[in-house]
Every structure is written in C-alpha cells, then in structure tokens.
Amino acid sequence: KKYEELAELDKKHFFHPSTSFRQQKAEGPGFIFTEGKGIYLKDIRGREVIDSLSSLWNVNIGHGREELAIAAMEQMKKLAYSSTFATNSHEPVIRLAAKIAEMAPGDLNYTFFTCGGSESNDTAFKTARYYWKMKGYKNKTKIISRGKSYHGVSIGASPATGLFPFRDFPGLSQDHLYVDSSIEALKEMIEREGAENIAAIISEPVQGSGGVNLPPSQNFFKEVREICDQNDILFIADEVINGFYRTGKNFGIDNFDVVPDMMAIAKGITSGYAPLGGVVFTDRLKDELTELTEGNFYHGYTYSGHNTACAVALKNLEIIEQEKLNENVNLMGAELLKGFKYLEQTHEEIGNIRQIGLLGAIEIFKDRETKTTFEEPVSLKVVEEALKHNMIGRAIVYEGQDTIAFAPPFCITKDEVEKMISIIDTSLTAVKQRL
Numbered sequence: 001k002k003y004e005e006l007a008e009l010d011k012k013h014f015f016h017p018s019t020s021f022r023q024q025k026a027e028g029p030g031f032i033f034t035e036g037k038g039i040y041l042k043d044i045r046g047r048e049v050i051d052s053l054s055s056l057w058n059v060n061i062g063h064g065r066e067e068l069a070i071a072a073m074e075q076m077k078k079l080a081y082s083s084t085f086a087t088n089s090h091e092p093v094i095r096l097a098a099k100i101a102e103m104a105p106g107d108l109n110y111t112f113f114t115c116g117g118s119e120s121n122d123t124a125f126k127t128a129r130y131y132w133k134m135k136g137y138k139n140k141t142k143i144i145s146r147g148k149s150y151h152g153v154s155i156g157a158s159p160a161t162g163l164f165p166f167r168d169f170p171g172l173s174q175d176h177l178y179v180d181s182s183i184e185a186l187k188e189m190i191e192r193e194g195a196e197n198i199a200a201i202i203s204e205p206v207q208g209s210g211g212v213n214l215p216p217s218q219n220f221f222k223e224v225r226e227i228c229d230q231n232d233i234l235f236i237a238d239e240v241i242n243g244f245y246r247t248g249k250n251f252g253i254d255n256f257d258v259v260p261d262m263m264a265i266a267k268g269i270t271s272g273y274a275p276l277g278g279v280v281f282t283d284r285l286k287d288e289l290t291e292l293t294e295g296n297f298y299h300g301y302t303y304s305g306h307n308t309a310c311a312v313a314l315k316n317l318e319i320i321e322q323e324k325l326n327e328n329v330n331l332m333g334a335e336l337l338k339g340f341k342y343l344e345q346t347h348e349e350i351g352n353i354r355q356i357g358l359l360g361a362i363e364i365f366k367d368r369e370t371k372t373t374f375e376e377p378v379s380l381k382v383v384e385e386a387l388k389h390n391m392i393g394r395a396i397v398y399e400g401q402d403t404i405a406f407a408p409p410f411c412i413t414k415d416e417v418e419k420m421i422s423i424i425d426t427s428l429t430a431v432k433q434r435l
C-alpha cells in the first residue's frame with residue numbers, strides 16, 4: 001500500500017534523471033529502495049537484489065557501512081558546513097586534499113573540489129581555457145574527447161561526451177571535437193584544427209559508460225601524453241569511475257604509467273555516501289596558474305570541499321585501506337574474469353570479454369567470429385531476465401553495442417561473483433530459447 005501511494009507521487013512529481021518519460025509515466029518506479037547491505041539493495045516491497053554495478057559505478061565500499069554514517073554525524077554535529085572560498089578552510093578538506101596528493105601519481109598534488117563528475121570536468125575545461133588565455137592565446141579553447149566517452153551532462157561536460165544521445169541537445173558549445181581511439185586520427189585532427197586552437201584532450205583511462213573499453217594499446221596514453229607535450233595541449237584524465245581503486249590501482253591512469261596535467265575525480269571518493277568530486281592539478285600547473293593569475297580566480301561552488309562530504313571521503317578511504325578492500329578488487333577481478341571465460345565457453349554468442357580490477361564487460365554477438373550483432377540488442381533482454389533472478393544488471397547498447405557491464409562493490413566475495421555469473425548464465429540461456 002505504501003508502494004502504491006509513493007508510486008503515484010513519484011509519477012506526478014519526481015522528474016527522474018536519464019529517464020524515459022513514457023516508461024516512467026506508464027509504469028512508475030521499478031524499485032523504491034529503502035536499505036542496502038554489501039552488494040545487496042532492498043526495496044520497499046521487501047525484495048532484495050544484487051547491485052552488480054555498485055549503483056552508478058560508485059558505491060565501491062558497498063552499501064550500509066555505519067562507520068560512514070557516524071563520520072557524517074560527528075562532522076555535522078561539530079560543523080556541517082563552512083565556506084572554503086578565498087582563504088577559508090577546515091580540517092577535513094585539508095586532510096582529504098593531502099590524502100589525494102599521497103595517492104595520485106607524479107606531482108598531482110593540488111585539488112579543487114566539486115560536487116560530482118560533471119562539475120569536475122567543467123572545472124577542468126574552464127581552467128584549461130583560462131590557462132591558455134593567460135598565456136596569451138586568443139582561441140586555444142577546443143576540447144578533444146574520444147568516441148564512446150562519457151564525461152557528464154552539464155553544459156560543459158555534455159558536448160565533451162562522445163556518446164551521441166548525451167550530447168543531442170540544442171545550444172551546446174561547438175568547441176568540442178571527437179576522435180577515434182587511434183593515434184593517427186588524433187594527429188590528423190590536431191594538424192587540421194591547429195594546435196593553437198586546442199586547449200585539452202580528455203579521456204577516461206578505461207571507458208565506463210561507453211562499454212568498459214580499454215585503450216587500443218598499452219602505449220596509447222604514453223603516445224597521447226607525448227602528442228600533448230609536443231603541441232602544448234593539456235591532458236585531462238577522467239578518473240570519475242576509474243579513480244580510487246576501481247581498476248585495481250589507485251587511479252586508472254596508473255595502469256599506463258602516465259601523469260596527466262589534471263585528473264577529474266568523483267564517485268568512488270566517498271563511495272556515494274555523500275556527493276563530492278574534484279580536479280587534481282599538477283604542481284607545475286598550479287605554479288604557472290599562480291604566476292599567471294592576477295586577482296581572484298572566479299570559480300568555486302558553494303559546496304566546494306563540503307565539510308561533511310570530505311569527512312565521509314576520508315573515512316571511506318581509511319576503511320578501504322584498513323580492510324584491504326583495494327586488494328580484494330584484484331582478487332575478485334580475477335574471479336570475475338574466470339566467470340566471463342566460463343560464459344564465453346558456454347555460450348557461443350559471448351565474446352570480447354574484458355576486465356580490469358572490478359570493472360568488466362561481456363559482449364553478445366549473433367556471430368562472434370565476424371562480430372555481427374543481433375538486430376535487437378539481446379543484453380537488454382538478459383538484464384530484464386536477470387532481474388527475475390534478483391540482480392540489477394547494466395546493459396550498454398549505445399552505438400550498436402550489445403554489452404553487459406559489471407562493476408560490483410569492492411566487498412564482493414567469491415561466492416557472490418559466482419552468483420552473478422550464474423544469474424547471467426541462466427538468464428542468457430532463457431533469452432536464447434525465445435530468440
């Protein structure tokens with residue numbers, strides 16, 4: 001009864017993000033979540049489901065960690081919020097910035113805080129353009145991003161997103177270019193557009209929403225870095241999903257031994273227990289900006305470095321280290337890969353399996369030899385079927401793909417990995433019978 005009441009109100013008043021208006025209007029909320037524990041979520045009708053994507057690739061520590069609630073409460077009781085504008089500061093933000101510097105590669109030691117990934121990328125783009133302007137360039141404003149990339153939905157981040165549906169909105173900036181994952185194409189683009197017009201290149205080290213795509217080669221980002229250095233272009237790593245151990249290393253870019261000029265972070269920094277993001281800058285960039293900037297740098301969000309969010313982030317990172325959940329990412333990542341291999345052997349439709357840490361995907365093909373996909377994406381049906389077996393899965397069907405992505409919480413056990421794989425196995429078998 002409570003579900004019905006809330007469902008009616010939801011349909012009338014709650015404008016859902018990334019929604020199909022029609023579906024929302026017709027069906028109302030699929031789940032009204034009330035509780036979570038580890039990899040499980042519970043809804044108001046008592047149903048318990050596996051959260052195979054850590055919600056939105058972010059609840060890394062797992063659901064229901066009381067220590068984080070206590071950290072938030074203790075901070076809120078003392079000082080829930082105070083400004084960080086100009087010279088104001090507070091202990092949680094200082095300690096968190098220092099912690100990020102300790103974790104980040106190279107001389108990435110200086111963090112600006114935001115409330116999430118889109119704001120982080122906006123900040124990175126804005127700062128890159130500002131930097132080049134202060135260095136005397138008139139039009140060094142274009143941002144290059146990769147096909148199938150996802151960088152968020154703000155006015156700045158939407159047009160940087162390579163995935164078409166997210167940037168199919170009127171009035172977005174024209175200062176964005178999309179390049180295939182090839183060094184040759186990147187070089188040609190820079191030649192054509194002129195390096196003096198390009199501010200930055202942004203890339204997820206391992207793409208998330210675009211289908212969990214690893215770079216085309218182990219050397220790819222080293223080459224991108226070199227091209228950036230040769231052409232006076234800044235390199236931004238979007239670590240919003242990868243950062244904070246998701247790929248088994250501190251940051252995704254650590255897998256490729258490259259130090260970017262800026263790193264956008266969010267999601268895993270608090271495991272979703274509070275909204276927080278940031279941009280980490282190198283000392284070199286910080287020193288140059290300090291040198292170049294006369295007067296104030298007029299950029300800052302009310303909630304930049306929110307006291308409570310920072311306290312939660314610190315506790316989150318502390319627990320992940322103490323409980324060695326970061327090491328579990330690699331152990332369970334190996335189990336996930338084992339499961340993918342089993343699925344690949346059992347189902348001739350499955351191919352292109354990929355895994356790095358607890359980030360992985362399988363692809364479904366009509367003919368995996370020729371990489372021909374089905375006319376209608378099968379992954380959507382598999383995920384629908386998996387729901388009957390109490391698992392929320394994530395199908396990725398943009399741009400002709402037919403992919404199922406996995407990014408479970410770091411606390412997942414071997415048995416739970418096997419359960420996820422077994423649900424996919426059963427669900428795909430059932431779907432195939434109906435094809």
Ligand code: PLP
Pocket residue numbers: 056115116117118119121150151152153204208209238239240241266267
């Ligand atoms: N960048 C990447 C790589 C992401 O995956 C996301 C969100 O999924 C974003 C940016 C945007 O972050 P937010 O939704 O917190 O604005």
